[in-house]
Amino acid sequence: MTIEAKPETILICREVSGGYAVDAQAHRGVLMAISFQVQAGDCLSITGPSGSGKSALLRLLNRFDDPTQGEIYFHGKPLQTFDPLEIRKRISLVLQNPVMFHGTVRENLLRRPDKQQLSETTLVQALEEVGLDRSFLDRNAMELSGGEKQRISIARSLLGGPEILLLDEPTSALDRRSLHLIADLITQLNRVKGLTLIVVTHQAELVHRMGGRVLFLERGHIVQETWAEQATRLLEEHR
Numbered sequence: 374m375t376i377e378a379k380p381e382t383i384l385i386c387r388e389v390s391g392g393y394a395v396d397a398q399a400h401r402g403v404l405m406a407i408s409f410q411v412q413a414g415d416c417l418s419i420t421g422p423s424g425s426g427k428s429a430l431l432r433l434l435n436r437f438d439d440p441t442q443g444e445i446y447f448h449g450k451p452l453q454t455f456d457p458l459e460i461r462k463r464i465s466l467v468l469q470n471p472v473m474f475h476g477t478v479r480e481n482l483l484r485r486p487d488k489q490q491l492s493e494t495t496l497v498q499a500l501e502e503v504g505l506d507r508s509f510l511d512r513n514a515m516e517l518s519g520g521e522k523q524r525i526s527i528a529r530s531l532l533g534g535p536e537i538l539l540l541d542e543p544t545s546a547l548d549r550r551s552l553h554l555i556a557d558l559i560t561q562l563n564r565v566k567g568l569t570l571i572v573v574t575h576q577a578e579l580v581h582r583m584g585g586r587v588l589f590l591e592r593g594h595i596v597q598e599t600w601a602e603q604a605t606r607l608l609e610e611h612r
């Protein structure tokens with residue numbers, strides 16, 4: 374008899390409201406009563422119209438803001454009990470337009486909030502994980518293409534050894550070929566390395582290539598939870 378291991382629930386959002394650290398008096402509340410769970414190894418897409426609160430939600434998961442109501446749990450403990458720096462390492466956010474600093478890719482990868490010392494071998498491995506070779510280490514980071522910057526940004530996150538990777542519109546600024554490259558890269562990280570992904574996107578093609586669960590946000594509410602295969606019409610309607 375085989376016993377199937379139950380997937381571990383690593384993140385729980387329970388009736389979470391809030392978003393964007395604005396003056397509490399003026400706060401209208403961007404997100405309202407958001408509830409969902411994420412299990413280790415999940416690939417979750419979050420989609421919905423512009424302004425529906427997708428980025429606001431990622432900011433809460435990364436402790437850039439804290440909820441005004443409800444609670445987020447990470448490994449069963451309230452997210453607010455974790456140090457923000459620790460959380461940003463374990464739940465790492467990759468932005469839509471990655472910020473590169475002046476200097477080489479090496480200098481960009483070595484510039485870390487945790488002051489971690491990294492060997493040349495580790496840097497090369499991180500580049501290989503995102504499909505780039507070691508020659509990129511000496512390239513000027515400002516002169517990379519959008520897709521290459523996106524990959525360096527993912528490599529930078531991976532160097533912190535995250536459990537969850539949050540990606541905010543990772544392919545919306547890229548052409549189709551780069552979209553496919555990034556989609557395949559993150560899908561591999563999920564399927565082969567078991568990295569848990571939460572990906573905000575309005576692109577049906579990305580959702581389909583990744584597969585998995587899809588949350589649909591509208592005006593700060595989750596209005597539908599479905600699977601990538603069933604989300605085509607929903608995504609087409611809100612392109």
Ligand SMILES: Nc1ncnc2c1ncn2[C@@H]1O[C@H](COP(=O)(O)OP(=O)(O)OP(=O)(O)O)[C@@H](O)[C@H]1O
Pocket residue numbers: 393394395403421422423424425426427428429430
């Ligand atoms: N810095 C801010 N302070 C207060 N409210 C903000 C701030 N930035 C955005 N908002 C508002 O919060 C709401 C949700 O914004 P959010 O950026 O989460 O939307 P989104 O779903 O990510 O949209 P998009 O697809 O355009 O990126 C919007 O009504 C927006 O105007």
Ligand SMILES: [Mg+2]
Pocket residue numbers: 427428429541
């Ligand atoms: Mg956004």
